[in-house]
Amino acid sequence: MSGTGAARFLALGAVRRAAIGGQAVMEGVMMRGVDYWSLAVRRPDESVYLESWPLVSYMKRYPVLKLPVLRGVTALVESLVVGVRALTISANQSIGEEGEELTKREIGITLVVAFGFAIALFFLAPLGITRLFKAQLGTGFSFWLAEGLVRVAIFVIYLLVITRFRDLRRVFEYHGAEHKSIHALEHGDELTVANVDKYNTLHLRCGTSFLLIVMVVSILVFAVVRWPVWYLLILSRVVLIPLIAGVSYEVIRFAGRHEGNPVVRVIMAPGLALQWMTTKPPSADQIEVAIAALTRIVELEPQDGPTEKGIEVMA
Numbered sequence: 001m002s003g004t005g006a007a008r009f010l011a012l013g014a015v016r017r018a019a020i021g022g023q024a025v026m027e028g029v030m031m032r033g034v035d036y037w038s039l040a041v042r043r044p045d046e047s048v049y050l051e052s053w054p055l056v057s058y059m060k061r062y063p064v065l066k067l068p069v070l071r072g073v074t075a076l077v078e079s080l081v082v083g084v085r086a087l088t089i090s091a092n093q094s095i096g097e098e099g100e101e102l103t104k105r106e107i108g109i110t111l112v113v114a115f116g117f118a119i120a121l122f123f124l125a126p127l128g129i130t131r132l133f134k135a136q137l138g139t140g141f142s143f144w145l146a147e148g149l150v151r152v153a154i155f156v157i158y159l160l161v162i163t164r165f166r167d168l169r170r171v172f173e174y175h176g177a178e179h180k181s182i183h184a185l186e187h188g189d190e191l192t193v194a195n196v197d198k199y200n201t202l203h204l205r206c207g208t209s210f211l212l213i214v215m216v217v218s219i220l221v222f223a224v225v226r227w228p229v230w231y232l233l234i235l236s237r238v239v240l241i242p243l244i245a246g247v248s249y250e251v252i253r254f255a256g257r258h259e260g261n262p263v264v265r266v267i268m269a270p271g272l273a274l275q276w277m278t279t280k281p282p283s284a285d286q287i288e289v290a291i292a293a294l295t296r297i298v299e300l301e302p303q304d305g306p307t308e309k310g311i312e313v314m315a
Helices: 004-010 068-092 102-129 141-162 166-186 195-196 206-224 230-239 241-257 262-278 282-298
Strands: 019-026 028-032 036-042 050-052
Touching: 004 019, 004 195, 019 068, 019 282, 028 068, 028 166, 028 282, 036 068, 036 282, 050 282, 068 166, 102 141, 102 206, 102 230, 102 241, 141 206, 141 262, 166 195, 166 262, 195 282, 206 230, 206 241, 241 262, 262 282
Parallel strands: none
Antiparallel strands: 019 028, 028 036, 036 050
């Protein structure tokens, strides 16, 4: 990865980690803490819709879910549920309409469809493509490495395609505003547009980096599976996803806690490079929206106290 901005980010050492993450939505930003999540959306009349909701993680209800790997799967599912709700509300608010929230059943169907698409595109398709060259690759590590490289290639192509959609560019700009505002908070700066705007749009705990780690970890996990009968081979690409996601979560969790480590910088550099595609420089009014969402969470969850042990939030 090149560029002075990326180099400056990677050079950051000891900064205060905020127990806050977020997600860009339609004309706005969702911020999530440990006990609450907030949503700020720019309405057509230029006003800002701002609301917050309580959040009770299953990791609090069932402490066993705080164990390594399990906490990653739990955090991912909870983030997806909150993310779908936030996207639905933001879509209504961004066009100036009050809409009904999705029911639990509707959220469940949405997640099943999304998971199905992701599994087909990023796990089954690479397996099918690589199997076309089984005679040349054999069934050893070369096959799993090739499959992994195909998976990464499909992921990068997917990102390149969606970044071509003009309507999504504003979402990527809000993504940049979200990262910038979290950086300002972690560095102890007052949350003003000027302070926030000076920071980079890249963040180690970003979901884009997480997804790339998933692609890499899957190579190692599937190499262990080796070459069972065909139906078990296909099934493995589905049933092992929670394990892959959980291990990947532990990697990004470790990286977030050791930003200054040279080895961590090298390992996370490709994920940060991909964020050049999924984050764009935001405008001042977009930063204002991100600040509004973040400020609400800071008011509800002051960052100067001890964090909830075992619960992590991706940026």
